[in-house]
Structure formats: C-alpha cells, structure tokens
Amino acid sequence: MRLSVQADPFDLGAESTAFAAGATGAGAVVTFTGLVRDQGGSLSAMEIEHYPGMTEKAITAMMAEAQARWSLTDALVIHRYGRLAAGEAIMMVATASRHRAEAFAAAEFLMDYLKSRAPFWKKEITAAGTAWVQARDEDEAALTRW
C-alpha cells in the first residue's frame, strides 16, 4: 500500500501503469481520479487545505480497513493540497484484487471515506469571490452503506 499527500501534480498514466505492473497476484485493477470541476468556466482556482499528520493517519486507517475487508493485494491513494487550476487532477485511488468486484467495492469505499473522513477542505476561487465548498448530506449518508 502506498499513500502520498502532496502539493505537486502527479502523472495519472505513469502511476496507473506502475500500480498495475506491481499488482502481483491480482486479476483486477480499478482506478478512480477526481478532477477540479470547471463550474462552466467561472472557476479560476481551487485551494485545498489539509491537516498534516491527521490526514496521513486517517487515510492509512481507511486503506488498512479496505485491504482487510476486500482482500486487496495492493492499494494506492494520492491526494493533493494547495492551489489547483480547473481540470487538474486532485487525487487518485487505485485498488488491486484477485477479482473485479472487490477492487470496485474497495475503491468506492475509499472514495466515500476520503470525501467525509479525510481532513481536507476545498475553497473555490471565482471572479465573484471565494467560497468554502460545503460538505453534502449525501456524502455523509453514503458512509452508512459500509
């Protein structure tokens, strides 16, 4: 398992290729990538703040749970912070397992938990001003299915 919380951009293609190449014993790899939504062209940037220390602890615990529940052979989470432009990749999750159902379920579990339990906060910067992205009730409710 590998976790990287970083300001720098990451190479989605290279990360996915390296993850699949290292997925010994797996028959399935699922990857998910989250992008900064353009908001119809009005977004000039997104600022992502996080809680160094707790971020790594919380995500490491989620990854360990995912690995145990779905017998993952491997998992990867990369999550950026700092100032990002529209269209940039914010984060990616990759999971590897013997069969695809486990890899898909584990990736969804990790996404649901990253949304509501990893200490990141997003702020949208537009020509009209800045606004913190509000947590959505649906995202909190999504955790109950696990």
Place this chain on the structure above:
Amino acid sequence: MITLLYFAWVRERIGLPRETVETSAATVAGLVAELAAREERYALAFADLAALRVAADQELSSFDAPLAGVRELAFFPPMTGG
C-alpha cells in the same frame, strides 16, 4: 497546556491557524465556552457547534469528550476531501 488548531473557515474567523492555551475546562465544550467568552471572533467561529467537527490528538472526537490527557485539539468544518 493544550495546542489548538483551526482549519478552513474556522481558521479564517479566528484569524490564526494555531495557538496554545491554558485551560481548566473538563470537556471540549467547556474549553469552547471559555474561548467564546474571551473574544467576539471566537464567539462567531463557535456560534453553531453542529456545523463544526473536532479532533483530539488527530482522531475525530466530540464536544462532550473529556480534555484530560489531550495535547492537540483541532476545530474544523465537515471535511470535503476526495
């Protein structure tokens, strides 16, 4: 002595990212009441506790949790990762 950390709009309202305080409060809510009584900017930041989350030593906690033994307390709005 306890270290307080503030994130996102809580940090903006209070006007600083961290500070250390001396407190005799027994619970997180007790400490919040002390801060809110101290200055208006704290009262504004802590006006609606339902809109806030708290972590004690980097684990999610609650406002009625005891403060004994806690070294680092963080206040922030619901998280928006992913």
